[in-house]
Amino acid sequence: MSSKLIHSHKPFFTKMVVDAVLHLDQEELNEKMIGMKKVPGGAMQDSLFIDGVAFKKTFSYAGFEQQPKSFVSPKILCLNVELELKAERDNAEVRIEEVKEYQAIVDAEWNIIYEKLEKIVATGAKVVLSKLPIGDLATQYFADRDIFCAGRVATDDLNRVVKAVGGAIQTSVNDIKDVHLGSCDRFEERQIGGERFNLFQGCPQARTCTLVLRGGAEQFIAEVERSLHDAIMIVRRAIKNKAVVAGGGATEMELSRYLRDYSRTVEGKQQMVIAAFAKALEVIPRQLCDNAGFDATDILNKLRQKHAQGGLWYGVDMTTESIGDNFEGFVWEPALVKTNAISAATEAACLILSVDETVRNPQSEQPGQGGMPPRGAMGRGRGRGMMPRR
Template sequence: MVDNSVSRGSSITSETDDEPAAWETNMKAGQQLAEVIRTTLGPNGLDKMLITSDGKIIITNDGASILDRMNISNPVANLVVTVAEQQDSKVGDGTTTAVLLAGKLLSEAETLLERGVHPTAIARGYHLAASHAADALDDWTVSIDFDDDDRLREIARTVVTGKWDESGTEFLANKAVETVRAIERDGRVGFERITRKTIPGGSFYDSTVLNGLVIDMNESSTDVVSPETGLPRRYDDATIALIDQELSIDKPNGIGAVDLTSYEDYQALQDYERDIYESHADAITASGADVVFCQQSIDDPVRYLLARAGVLSVERTRRDELHKLARATGSQPVTIEELSSATVGTAETVDRRSVGPTEITVVSGFDEFKQVSVLFRGGTEHVAEETKRMLDNCFYALKLAIEDEAIVPGGGATEVGLARELRTFATGQAGKEQLAIEAFADALETIPRTLAESSGMDPIDAILELRTAHHDGASAAGLDLQTKSVADMTERGVLEPLYIKRRAVASAAEIATMIVRVDDNVSVTGDHGTHEHDHDHDHGPSGAVHSTEGYPWAVGHSMGH
């Protein structure tokens, strides 16, 4: 049994006491990682405390978040982690499903190997099963109206359920749909139109969606200069200038000091600097700009002169934000010499606000290139980051659902249906590949089994009831974790994008097949040139070449013997 808390220095290593066969070591490494994920990250479990190797305490129930921080040295377990990383980076959700399925596929493969099934037959059977499952997934798609915001909220709630309480889940689902709807254009969702900022120091429920592009003023090393008259907090119908250089005085290279022999020399230097600063300020005001964003620093005299003219100056704007401003406002990032009325852009409003301890500027009012910004709040930076992670997952799911126009029932309904389909498919196959396809079907049912365990249901009874419901034609029957019963997932609004499910199954099958085909673990050192090819090696019981240094690498059947 694996403890539900992940303690300091938690690791999965490649060390064994009895030197088992290579395939057995590999299978158990993958299974061990999947077991940690299953017991620690049950899909409807509670938050877990993670103590990292540097003593930092993290509380999370997100699979990708914990895997990012686990200390894993076994190369096979790292391959399984790669599945999770790719799942998270490509589709934003389904991490736990992918790892659980990969681990169960390895467990089933171990059983088949002990029964004498050759690894090639297992790999071929898994490949056939994954291909057939990918084709069969289309049969479980649910037709919905993607103009219906209630349906989109159901998809977002399915992503968050089990990772937040009920009110928090509803709040995040509403914010996710509000954000995606704001940037959707003709059935396409462009993430480049979303700006995400984490601002600690407030309630989780203070997270908000703003129309416009948010610039974090605290990222600048200096404050906005306000003379006695004060700069306005809001600019309407603002003209925007973007400067892609430092507004300072050029300093000659190789000169560390300036020698002044008289007061006249000092005065001349002062006049020179003042002329440069005034020319910078005059160029900006002559362009008609109300607000200037500079990618580098702005010297204080320039900022003061601009403030006297009523121009808001923001220095050290991040380059990605500068590009977003350019796309949204129509302005061009140029040098001060190139700045003119032809290179500036416009915004409906530029509004300076205080959000907790952070000063922000919201640039809004774009039509063609609408931008929205999501402010993730929380009492601590970690809470704000977890909120961001959850909403990012929702954004991915909604994007895939809207663009692909394909969703499938959740709650284990799709996995049970696929398992039933694969068992039928297996009967038509000759050879031992049939056993591997049936094993693949059994592995798919680990998802509803884990759901049942984590919600307090009897997993055996739950699986039997699901099989019976699907046999009777209820293809959307899954587990309702709130009522602890089998129900129609489409009616209950438990829905997942088809692409997330398809990728999780394909990725798990691919990595399991790769590991199954490994027949030897070889430790390779970097010292290749000092030995003759035909010298003796010290071989262990598994046939692996042992060395005091080097890294274990997997050598597959395709390399020969």
């Protein structure tokens, strides 16, 4: 939430992110059930939280405007079937001897598409969605029967609709039963900015939501999307793992103090290793000070003093340009995130230190240098590449 673009709207987007995560199934917390759609134009405060699935209106054919745009508790059919009139004579060689045989072929093509449409209408579905195109003939056919249809629906959107409303994506129009259909409390098509959106609200099968992001330019909206995605993942992690620690370098300073004290109880070279690890942890608060333009040396000296006196959660305070109790100031981080970060950094450092030396392959030298490198350049590991310590 501290991004330069959305920092001034932090309360607005914070509530939206928390509501979105709490709206999910609290056992799974599947972040894929949160959709984010970008609509250029308007202010960032015009962004919407929609309880359900929403996606942009797909490409429409003639007859689309005659279709109803709102339903209450409709049956929803999701297909992976193309509903367009196909001229099979263009895809295959057909030999005929009489004109009436040609007419029979043309009639068969029309009968195939009409048979598909009749079977769809017979299911009782009022909203028909398909991954594949739904042509002008099918669009007008559905409009005459008060059915809404949308073709070329994106795979991600259609999958989210199926999870939310129930049913399953059908690859054939034959033998479709009620168990294959989904339902929601309300379906409508609504104008949002310069775009038309199809909204499925009150979905019974899965808890899902959609964030419609507004902004003046594509770059701004893209930055908002990235910031909200990071925030959603942190909130999701915090709900799954309820243990939290103070941020702002407080945890690293306390660990550094503990390890520095512990190193004095260890003899031999291990004492230097532990002390170096403790000093390395101070990089986090120092970097925070550098990024904020504070005097890092002065801040770190104050933090060392506070933590030596038992100030467990004291870290860098960005508002006062000094130090403060970040736990009381609600600067929190999930404990699991902190654990994973320190573990990953430790493993990377151990991997680098385990490399004895690197040897350059003579064949990779630049043209004109020619010949073998001096013996001293090869070192002890000649021909061995990167050799880990034993």
